[in-house]
Amino acid sequence: MIIFLGIAGSGKSTQGQLLAAHLHCPWISTGNLLRQKMDSKTQAEMLEGKIIDDERTLAVLDAEFKRIQADKNGFVLDGSPRTMEQARWLVKKANDGEIRIKAIIHLTIPTEVAKRRLLCRRRPDDHKEAIDERFREYDSAILPIVDYLKQQGLAVYEVDANRRPEEVDKDILTVLGL
Helix, strand or coil, rough: CCCEEEECCCCCHHHHHHHHHHHHCCCCEHHHHHHCCCCHHHHHHHHHCCCCCHHHHHHHHHHHHHHHCCCCCEEECCCCCCCCCHHHHHHHHHHCCCCCCEEEEECCCCCCHHHHHHHHHHHCCHHHHHHHHHHHHHHHHHEEEEEHHHCCCCCEEECCCCCHHHHHHHHHHHHHHC
């Protein structure tokens, strides 16, 4: 598994899909999974830019990991972990042999560039208040997760995402040795 982390608008989905195509493996978007499986309460929370609780998120991920036989197959994960509990859960699954974490790609980009990208997407949850909430969540939750994953001895690669998608993709392939 290769995990993509970064601020909303950094290009995680674009780069995750490109890498999955290069590797001929599944691309799992936690956000897409939650949107597909959500009830009205979860939908309202997502539209506000809130993080969906660990219990619901991990249940959806666990089912998807079983479906794709994650213990045997590689895949690209986009949108998780978003909490320290999710990060610990992934590390435990790796330590138990249920998944293999090959690398973490941390996409970095200035917030003003990310905000501009998000507003151009025109998704229902890409409005100013929700974007600001996701940026706060990145600072308070995602950055500590990146540090935690490094402390666990996992390969974390910082990639500058403030460039054309093709350039970012090339850098990702290079850092992964592909």
